[in-house]
Amino acid sequence: MIAPRAGKAVRRQGRRWMCGGRKAAGPPESMLRRISSVPKRYPFGFACFFTSFKSFMADVFVQKFMEDKKEWNVSRSMVFGTFGFLYQGAFQYVVYIHLVAGRLLPNAASYAALPLRAKLRDRRGGLELLAQVGIANLIMDPMLCLPTYYITKEAILEGGVRDQTPKELVANALNSYRSNCVQDVLTSWKIWVPAQLINFGLMPLHLRVPFISVVSFGYCVVLSVMRGPRRELPSIPSPAAMNPLATAKE
Numbered sequence: 001m002i003a004p005r006a007g008k009a010v011r012r013q014g015r016r017w018m019c020g021g022r023k024a025a026g027p028p029e030s031m032l033r034r035i036s037s038v039p040k041r042y043p044f045g046f047a048c049f050f051t052s053f054k055s056f057m058a059d060v061f062v063q064k065f066m067e068d069k070k071e072w073n074v075s076r077s078m079v080f081g082t083f084g085f086l087y088q089g090a091f092q093y094v095v096y097i098h099l100v101a102g103r104l105l106p107n108a109a110s111y112a113a114l115p116l117r118a119k120l121r122d123r124r125g126g127l128e129l130l131a132q133v134g135i136a137n138l139i140m141d142p143m144l145c146l147p148t149y150y151i152t153k154e155a156i157l158e159g160g161v162r163d164q165t166p167k168e169l170v171a172n173a174l175n176s177y178r179s180n181c182v183q184d185v186l187t188s189w190k191i192w193v194p195a196q197l198i199n200f201g202l203m204p205l206h207l208r209v210p211f212i213s214v215v216s217f218g219y220c221v222v223l224s225v226m227r228g229p230r231r232e233l234p235s236i237p238s239p240a241a242m243n244p245l246a247t248a249k250e
Helices: 004-018 027-036 043-066 074-104 108-113 116-121 123-157 166-202 205-227
Strands: none
Touching (some): 074 123, 074 205, 108 123, 108 166, 166 205
């Protein structure tokens, strides 16, 4: 015979089952939950891995499908993967998440979590959103990201062709950037200003770097189609393939 309290518990459990109540997650569902929680539990590591893998695969895609290479240049892809890990993953995460959102603009995370109506009423949050976009497009991209891209491109494409010292390599890269900087920056703004408004305005902190990385993968393919190969040298992915917050044209 079932005790009264035990009987009530059994009946409640039965009603919950009959009504489709919440059940314990099975092994597949539990596994999916653990996987989906990785970016939130390990935001820095996930950002570095994701951006490194994206940069690596962007170069593989360009080599195989845009340049129609018969032999895969593994070293070149490794350069982009390493650059993606160190610069677009680690460095950008520290700058935009820890420094900008964590210290300079501490309300950035809470503003992104607000519903749309609350965002429209939050004047301070809106100004901080514009400040984040401004920092990315007026300071980081033209002064750091794009010059770094040109230096990396010069080292990859010309390093084994020209006999030049590191100082000459940097000088040649910056001269090339100087001649293209206006067009590069304007092109960057057309894509990354709206993309970063979405990113900084809606995305949680742990998904901001991966979000821009996804956008940059598609844009690097577009630029590869538009620009084509350079002289007799193989073209490389756009700066978006290396940096989620900037892009450039040759």
